[in-house]
Amino acid sequence: MSLAWTQHLVVVPIVLPLLCGAALAPLTQGWHRLKFAAAYASALALLANALALAALADGGWPGGIGVYLAANWAAPFGIALVADRLSAGMLVLTAVLALAALHYAQPRWSRIGVHFHTLFQFLLMGINGAFLTHDLFNLFVFFEVMLAASYGLVLHGYNVERLRASLQYIAVNLVAALFFLVGTALLYATTGTLNMADMAQRIAALAAGGQSSTLVLLQTGVAVLALAFLVKAAMWPLGFWLPTTYAAASPPVAVMLVLMTKVGAYVILRLWLLLFGDGAGAAARYGYEALAWGGMATIVFGAAGMLATDTAGRLAGYAAIVSSGTLLAVIGYGQPSLVTAALYYFIASTIAIAAFVLLIELVDRIRTPGAAMLALTAEAFAVEDTPAEPKGRGVPAAMAFLSLAFAACALTIAGLPPLSGFVAKFGMFHALVNPGPDAPAIGPAGWTLMALVFVSGLAAIVSLMRFGVRTFWATEAVAPPALHAAEVVPVAALLLVSVLLTVQARPVFDYLARASEDIHRPALYIDRVLGTRPVPAPLPANVPGSASAGEAP
Template sequence: MAASIFAFWLQHAPVLSVLLPSFTAMGLLLLGDFGGMSGQGGGHDGARVRWRRRLSLASVLLGSVMAAGLVWRAGNGELVVYQLGEWPAPFGIVLVLDRLSALMVLLTYLVAAPVLWYATGGWDQRGRHFHAIFQFQLMGLCGAFLTGDLFNLFVFFEVLLIASYVLLLHGQGRERARMGIHYVVLNLAGSGLFLIGLAMIYAVTGTLNMADLALRVAQLTGDSALIARAAALILLVVFGLKAALVPLYFWLPGTYASASAPVAALFAIMTKVGVYSIIRTHWGIFGVEAGEASLAAQAWLLPLALTTSVLGALGALAAHSMSRMVAYLTVSSVGTILAGVGLFTPETLSAALYYTLHSTIVIAGLFLLVELMAAQRGEAGDKLRPAVALREPVLLGMMMLFGAASAAGLPPLPGFLGKLMILQSASGLAAQAWVWSVVLLVGFFTIVGLARAGVIVFWHVQPDVGAVEVASGASAKLMSGAWAFMAITVALAVMASPVKRYTDAAAVQLADTAAYADAVLGSQGGTKANTTRPYDGSRAAPADATPAVEAAPAKVLP
């Protein structure tokens, strides 16, 4: 029985990662949401609440195991192509599992599992259908990371964005409604631009399959190549909006700060969808082998990324609330990641991927920690002003110190390792001075901003609390959710060497567009099956760029 289940998973692993949260969401909707805003409820309502939580948590735990299996399967370099309806690419819909997509699916569940556990402490009952919408969000995220087609990337974008609209308003409130309107309008505008960019690409290539595009874009010349470059820049704007890249980051601090703590923590992975899409399009399609349309975003991406990192750190330094401070740190981390991406070498991309893991986990944990502290500060909440003393200053202080040290990049935590990897990989490149200066300066600003927040929260205590009602200590469930992220952060530091080897291989695999085309298109790819071409970094990388690794045989699933 176990062998049969394992064989079934091996055959259908990519699509099951999308179907699991989808079917779970539909099951939760059929279960109903009576008494959804009445706390634990009693009788039948209480039983429904418990079953919703059990079903949702079980699905996320199973999804986490499956995601770990995807990383294990992709770890040997095998490209798994799943043809929906057995229609071959580029005519049919395909899901493609490689090292990068597997890593991002696992990161999604590493965030989702502690967040959902934290939400079951009470947040899930402050609005209706929280668990169902949460699962639809996971469906959109997994689909976006696994799809091999730009149009289906748009479709999964819309799925996760629609779910995020509802999650943002979860718990209600005037500020959430106000920021929700801004969020919806901006993302609708981004979706419109997305379709325009896709239309332009389809007009000159006749396809939206990523592997097919990589081949056809390289053959474009003249006006067709100019249109393709323009489409690439439009997509950079779209994905830059999703990732919160300057000057399109202004929506994020207020939106994330107004969201409930578990929703804001889950949204830490949302900006990484934009980052992932930039990597897929501007490395895999408009990369160094794209002919006249190659590296269309290179002149823009690095300067914008460095500016984003600096402005995010300055925003955190000037923030008047802890939640807004963490939101600005999200912006700053995106800039640091995209700086590595924008250097367009396998070494810098590998470092950026490692830093992506760290920053996403730390930011999610900080959002939960902020609410734990705010709940014990009386009327001040998360505002950075003197307030009553915390009920658990030692425990929360240690958690704050750990989170701050990791976010700022102090040794020996993974934030330090990630930034060190970026600095080392940038050595010898033309932009080395800019990258080093910005990364080090941003680290200093982050330390100062977090130290300022810590001083206000833990030292600037109001002496008279007689008339102020102070919350009791946080429950073990809520604490465990925040501690889970800290445990993952420690694991990233302890396992830095194998994780870095994986990201190295993922970066090299992504640069090998010939192997990707062979796996997805087969004989239509125009290259010999199961072969690779060494990465020639002459257009963007130093002479000693990491050579391509030998690709494992591609596997096509029905």
């Protein structure tokens, strides 16, 4: 008996960037083209592999779950990697954003530092590992790999502002890593395991046993562990560091930071539905209410931040906080049909914010200090703008692209029609108002969440349109900026993906509905992970009954 070759695809998203990053580490700056080609080929291979995993999870594996036992040790003693519809979808999203970031970085940003591509590959390894691992300690390891690589990338092309923001970012995440380690240790002390499936079984048994001291230690460990994830997910007030870091990071690095903010929310979604789902007995729905109201507070903080700032980088940071807060509130609300729409919103908002952070640098090339000052003065003193006679001048191609791309990003982030942001928010509203026969009717928490999602969209469109007016209409003497094709293509590609999400909303929703149904059935994961057996070793040639043994005399 041997392992099917398709099972080995589960480990490729971890091994491939690890090998690519290690191979690129010794190369100096003079090998830039080779390093870019290797990194880009790695990202393309990761995209192809992720699409293959999504296809296998959606019909090729029993229960839609593929389990890979590292070193051929059975769970819970060995390391288990799990690929399902949700993790495969996250791998596809990661590969798409990585390709866009690498393409944008090629003419300028990747040439500034020697080890940009090496750190970028290690970052991909950490993110992919966090999506695939089913073991808490290895989740910690992948988080640390991801964060260590991001420390170097945030400092990439350093200046005073970037150095100051990176020190804050590193300090906050080091504290979060300490919380992660302490929380993991407390959970291991109470459950005796680090495998998530095995831990889910033992938590249900501990909750049924009712030993107060053990339950208090368990709840303390869960709370400390949650703090680590919520720092990464930028829940208020733990996300104070995020807007400053987004504004200071280079554009291709900021794209990956957008995704890294969502990794924390993804882990909370995965862990809480597995450990504290409806099958957890007395521990069911532990912490859900705190997640719901904390997520709503995060939405309020993000929306207020967008209204209070006029810096594009900070606008993107606060938009990411609103997106993350929405997902956390949905997790805490605990309605499966709402999770489907929230996952669609997760993907749509991540792509839109990523396109926006790439667009910021291009837009800044037309935002001269004089134009910005004129716009602020006209706004402050209510200067009337008397329209001049039309001169019949055509709009340069660069200005047309920037303005249309900005409008598309603004509409998607704010959730206005006709792009994917509107589809996502409409889906969430529909799920809240029509919860289904097995779900309770919408209550005060649901109405509050709906109102906050609506108000945050209004805050986003006011803030983004204010920025757009100051940028594109501040003065008539705006010179068209010089745009490199490598900078335009990734922005256009991400916006095209957003359009495809809108046009193909039904197939995407169907896929995410199946993914949501899977993660709301923790017993299925427990059976698949703990029930997967190692591949037996081949019998020696001289053992009777083996395929190569000789015939008996």
